[in-house]
Amino acid sequence: MKNLFSIFFIALFAFTSAQDKDSKETANRFFYELTFKPRKDSAKIEKVMTVLDIVKDRSVYRDYTMIAQDSIIKIQIEAMQKSGTFKDMSKSIRMPKFSEKIVKYYPDMKVQYIERIASGFSPLGIAYSETIKFDWKISNEKEKIGAYNAQKATAEFGGKKWTAWFTTDLPFQDGPYKFSGLPGLIVKIEDEGKNYSWVLQGNKKVPNWEELSYSEKISNMSLKVTEMPREKFEKTFSDFKKDPFATARPMMTQEVMSKTIPGMDGTIGDMMKKQEKMYKDFFNSNDNPIENYQPQDKKKK
Known part of the structure; x- marks a missing residue:
């Protein structure tokens, strides 16, 4: 899931039936196929569907993999509860390629970058916020991108040069990931080395839209996040990736680790080892970030 909280945690929290109140509104959902190179030293290309949901006061960008499986997860979880x-x-649920969620708040386009980590056995949202001023250079070059008449623009961001195509046919000054600020929706954007390339594939209206997916709700997740400076965020998230169960492990006695859950193959300890490997495989699968982050003190040197 966008937060990558494991199926293990989903199953454990399913029995609590926790629900987070989430305002319902209609969203404009834009589907972007993301083609990317997960490793710097490899020509391997992967693809994943991502979505940008635009509502009145904000937009939400994330990996679509888990959202697309919400109804399947709901059926299976309800069967377990019963x-x-x-x-x-x-084995039956496809896992995402990316775990972050990016919220842009209108009209100032403040960007909030969110990840989920574990705090004991509870999920914790951590975030940093920034206001990005893209210095777009709009050219007269035009091209048909899918069904839309688009115009070219270029900018530098995160240590890379980007080429974007935007359309005024869709009156949203927004785009995938953190990108925004053009006089129309971005329908295609890629960096010079083609490490990351987003292309709009379609859109639809989503009535009764909720920011939290079903799997997030039953995992006790909340829209509330802990804000921190980006440097602290990077350190906190880096520590989590190195040892995902650091805060939970002290609570796991040998007695608990040796127990089994009805229907589970192996002990709780076995399941934790499996989930730890899943986390580390996920985080180690991509060493080619979208943007190259440098702490402020290093930038000044």
Whole structure:
């Protein structure tokens, strides 16, 4: 899921039936296919569908993989709740490629970058905020991108040179990831080295839109996040990636680790080892970030 909280945690929290109140409104959902190179030293290309949901006061960008499976997850979780038996869903649920969620607040376009980490056995949202001033150079070059008449613009961001194509046919000054600020929606954007390339594939209206997906709700997730300076965020998230169960491990006695859950193959300890490997495989699968971050003190040198 966008937060990548494991199926293990989903199953454990499913029995609490926690619900987070989430305002319902209609969203304009834009589907972007993201083609990317996960590793700097490899020509391997991967693809994933991402979405940009635009509502009255903000937009939300994220990996679409888990959202697309919400109805499947709901059916399986409700079956587990009814039977009281755990089922390992990791083999039937596709996992995402990216875990971040990016919220842009209108009209000032403040960007909030959110990740989920574990705090004991509870999910914790951590975030940093920034206001990005893109110095777009708009050219007269025009091209048809899908169904839209688009115009070219270029800018530098995150240590890379980017080429964007935007359309005034869609009156939203927004785009995938952190990109925004053009006089129309970005329908295609890629960096000079083609490490990351987003192309708009379609759009639809989503009535009764909720920011939290079903899997996020039953995992006890909330829209509330802990804001921190970016440098602290990077350190906190880096520590989590190195040891995802650091805060939970002290609570796991040998007695608890040796127990089993009905329907689970192996002990809780076995499941934790499996989930730890899943986390580390996920985080180690991409060493080619979208943007190259440098702490402020290093930038000044």
